[in-house]
Amino acid sequence: MTNTQPTTVGFIGLGNMGSGMTRNLQAAGFPLVVNDIRREAAAELIAGGAIWATTPAEVAAASDVVITMLPTPRHVDAVVNGPQGILAGIADGGTWIDMSTSVPDVANRVRADNAHRGLHILDAPVSGMSVGAANGMLQIFIGGEAADVHRLRPVFEAMGDPERILHVGAAGTGYAVKLMINQLWFSHLVATAEVLAIGVKAGVDLDVLRASLVASPANSNFVENDVLSILDHGDYDEGFAIALACKDLGLSIDLARSVGVSAELSGLVEQIYRRAKAQYGDLAGEMTPFKLYEDLAGTELRRSVAVPA
Secondary structure, X not given: OOOOOOXXXXXXXXXXXXXXXXXXXXXXXXXXXXXOOOHHHHHHHHXXXXXXXXXXXXXXXXXXXXXXXXXXXXXXHHXXXXXXOHHHHOOOOOEEEEOOOOOOHHHHHHHHHOHHHOOEEEEOOEEOHHHHXXXXXXXXXXXXXXXXXXXXXXXXXXXXXXEEEEEEEOOXXXXXXXXXXXXXXXXXXXXXXXXXXXXXXXXXXXXXXXXHHHOOOOOOHHHHHHOHHHHHHOOOOXXXXXXXXXHHHHHXXXXXXXXXXXXXXXXXXXXXHHHHHHHHOOOOEOOOXXXXXXXXXXXXXXXXXXXXX
């Protein structure tokens, strides 16, 4: 930022991700104006000097930059376009960054309906889960004007890994990149669970099977790293609920449909995720589809020598 006064950041959505992101913004010296459906979610931030706003409109009116981090496009639409929404408070020429995992439709409508106001609108969804949000090492994928990305880089760097803050293209491309990352990761999870369950049932030692996969052309970051939370600790990542994973998969399929590309494999992965949600509940972890295959194999897939957490 080029002005001498600290940039006031308005932040709406203080859940598992937003809580960590706002703590890091506050630690970096950004004055905060915050809002959430639960005021208690802001208690620590308020104690640290943040201002509580009772509506998104109040957040926007008191902020230089407004960030939303919300569960679904429906929530984003309500927060932006509602009677007390961001558009009711934001100044002409103001800046709104949507860091939710979403689709371009809501932001595109805002641009079309408010072209005369000169708003700066960016989509900047993130990867890194709640751990990355807490330690300020998120990956951030930004769609929007290059000048805005440059201007706002200090804000992004307060929340993310500077080496993995990527300007991925024009408005909407941040949403698309994040959805494709999620889709591929979920597909890796299902494929890995299936392969390990089949191999173990065929008599291969789990450690030997995974080591063989890691040494092979079929290796992936999921096989080498991410799956260890299950194999070593039985952790299916309840920090991100499977209901939200199913939401993301549905958005991915919607995006495929909107651009006219068939998505048969993605559709099957979505079905498997929805089956796991029905079986284990909405609040089960995002890696719970792995448990479907453990149940089919009749055994939990655990390494014989687990690495301490």
